[in-house]
Amino acid sequence: MSKTISEINEKIKEGKAVVVTAEEVIDLVERDGYKKTAETVDVVTTGTFGPMCSSGMFVNFGHSKPPIKMTKVTLNDVPAYAGLAAVDAYIGATELSLKRGMEYGGAHVIEDFIAGKDILLQAESYGTDCYPRKEITTKVNKDNVNQIFLFNPRNCYQNYAAATNSTNKTIYTYMGTLLPNYGNVTYSTSGELSPLLNDPEFRTIGIGTRLFLGGGVGYVAWEGTQHNPDQAKSENGLPVAGAGTLSLIGDIRGMSTEFIRAGVFQKYGITLYVGVGIPIPILDEEMLAKTAIKNKDIYTRIVDKSGKVDLDILVNYEELRSGQISLFGKKVSTAPLTSLYKSRIIAEKLKGWILNGSFLLTEKVCDLPAHNKVNTLEVRG
Amino acid sequence: MKKIKITFEFPPNSIKQPLTYRLIKDFDLMLNILSADVSLNRTGRLTMDMQGEEDMLEAALDWVKKQGISFKIFEKEVIWNEDKCIHCGACTAVCPSGALSLDNETWKLTFDREKCLICELCIQTCPLGVMGLNGDNASLDT
Ligand code: SF4
Ligand code: SF4
Numbered sequence: 001m002s003k004t005i006s007e008i009n010e011k012i013k014e015g016k017a018v019v020v021t022a023e024e025v026i027d028l029v030e031r032d033g034y035k036k037t038a039e040t041v042d043v044v045t046t047g048t049f050g051p052m053c054s055s056g057m058f059v060n061f062g063h064s065k066p067p068i069k070m071t072k073v074t075l076n077d078v079p080a081y082a083g084l085a086a087v088d089a090y091i092g093a094t095e096l097s098l099k100r101g102m103e104y105g106g107a108h109v110i111e112d113f114i115a116g117k118d119i120l121l122q123a124e125s126y127g128t129d130c131y132p133r134k135e136i137t138t139k140v141n142k143d144n145v146n147q148i149f150l151f152n153p154r155n156c157y158q159n160y161a162a163a164t165n166s167t168n169k170t171i172y173t174y175m176g177t178l179l180p181n182y183g184n185v186t187y188s189t190s191g192e193l194s195p196l197l198n199d200p201e202f203r204t205i206g207i208g209t210r211l212f213l214g215g216g217v218g219y220v221a222w223e224g225t226q227h228n229p230d231q232a233k234s235e236n237g238l239p240v241a242g243a244g245t246l247s248l249i250g251d252i253r254g255m256s257t258e259f260i261r262a263g264v265f266q267k268y269g270i271t272l273y274v275g276v277g278i279p280i281p282i283l284d285e286e287m288l289a290k291t292a293i294k295n296k297d298i299y300t301r302i303v304d305k306s307g308k309v310d311l312d313i314l315v316n317y318e319e320l321r322s323g324q325i326s327l328f329g330k331k332v333s334t335a336p337l338t339s340l341y342k343s344r345i346i347a348e349k350l351k352g353w354i355l356n357g358s359f360l361l362t363e364k365v366c367d368l369p370a371h372n373k374v375n376t377l378e379v380r381g
Numbered sequence: 382m383k384k385i386k387i388t389f390e391f392p393p394n395s396i397k398q399p400l401t402y403r404l405i406k407d408f409d410l411m412l413n414i415l416s417a418d419v420s421l422n423r424t425g426r427l428t429m430d431m432q433g434e435e436d437m438l439e440a441a442l443d444w445v446k447k448q449g450i451s452f453k454i455f456e457k458e459v460i461w462n463e464d465k466c467i468h469c470g471a472c473t474a475v476c477p478s479g480a481l482s483l484d485n486e487t488w489k490l491t492f493d494r495e496k497c498l499i500c501e502l503c504i505q506t507c508p509l510g511v512m513g514l515n516g517d518n519a520s521l522d523t
Contacts, residue, residue, distance in 0.1 A: 049467065051508065176471045177506045184474045261467060263508030271508070273467060321485065323473075335474035339467045340488040 001039055002284040005204075008042045009360045017042040019354045021347040022193045022280075022291055029292040038288040043354055043361065044280045046195040046291075047212070047346030050188050050338035051263055051271040053174065054154035054225060056092040057110050057252060060146040061121065063087055064138075069131035070123040074098065075109045075140075077120070086131055090151070093262075093272035105270035107262035110150070113142050114214070114255045148252040150214060150260075154224040156276050158196030158244035159231075161301045162187035162320060162334075164327070166309040172267035173305045176337055182327050185302060185334045190343035191295045191317035195278035196244045198291045200237060202229070204281050205246070206364025212277030212350045216254025217359070222247040223368045230371055234299045240314060241301045244368065248276065259346065275342060277350040281361050295321060302327070384432040386415075386455040386499070389445065391425040400427070400450070408441040409433055416478060416498055428498050455499045461492045462511040472503040472512060 011017040028037045073082040073089045080091035095106035118139040127134045163175035164185045176186045209220040224245025231243035259275030295317035302313040320334045353359035404410045410433035419425035468490045470483045480496035504512045
């Protein structure tokens, strides 16, 4: 038996849809088997809350009197890109504050906007006949600007390699602090709850898919940068390192600082923790089977982040989650960077929205690429 | 009764006295060893909670000094701003004592203050800046 997305949406509107999280579905399948569970369950919700550096925000400030064609823009002393129309700007999550450096950056500006705070806007211009003003200093917030939306070129990595350090010195990376001599291993996905691991072939997730973004509603805008569906896969068809990615878009005004947070990785830089949850319509038994994957079936590579040693080690998320794995015969502690606690809350929240009828599923407008070549940057003269 | 958290530092090959035995026997102190890193030809470190009568604690520290052993009393405490914590677990990657761990049912961070060595690694590592110190700087007394 199979269902269509519009049939599922009808059930949602009638308040009759059966919605479970990607963790709960595992127990259901264990109890009732694939066939019966595929008939009863309509939607499986996923969730993740991790550091996603490739994030940023567009703002349109509105025109002042007299108007200005902003060329240089800072928000709370953090540079934003203004090489767009007069009062449009984009602020990237990893941008550092001019005065405070790594203490405060683009991600903090985004979080402060979401929190409703006043943000100091300073802009300069060369002045034109139609935009005579040459500088402006004022305060803006999410309610007095025009459009303000998150637009993240790459979020939601489908799996990600775990990290360790082969050298005899501590290294500071975007995968956290890695202790010397394989002193620890860090990893960053929500495993069986992770959105793209529950629809590994992008059967239901594509351009236009509506989703939970930062506490509000967002959409898949495009394939994410470095989208790599051809990543090596294990026998069950799941990638064993970073593979598919999504570019996401969503209104800042609907978001909450509970699900968007700025973070600083020591001696590395600033990042944005982004909460994402994607609903998977259970169209048939095959789709259900994909959402019933378990941590022990999802493998990831371990990579030496010092770049010195090529490791060829696969571990699964059940092992990583146990807090300890054995590496070269030694017990090594493992730690996540993605908050599983928050990932669960996101999957639950999205489930709640669907159950109360406030969130309907979408048909994708266009497929994500099933194949893609990831280029490296050659240094050419 | 008073309780302090203290780290002893032994110069290489200097341990002539059985330190913990003397502290217990001569000064009637209760000891709870939190971490020990003592090996030959190297500076050794021993961190523990010490509890006893105030005058006994003072006398014990006087005696320790005379043995050429230096020590550091922790006056600070690590503070976890739980409300702002996202329970990611990044801090558990560096915590040497197991004071910070993730509950594998709820996946929330748990902080066992008793085990904390006040090494401050989590403070620098936490991306959200939710671990901090309160109190004065630890004083190094020799
Ligand atoms: S690293 Fe910081 S935010 Fe993450 S669990 Fe530890 S204290 Fe909480
Ligand atoms: S200071 Fe932090 S890292 Fe160090 S022992 Fe205490 S809790 Fe663990």
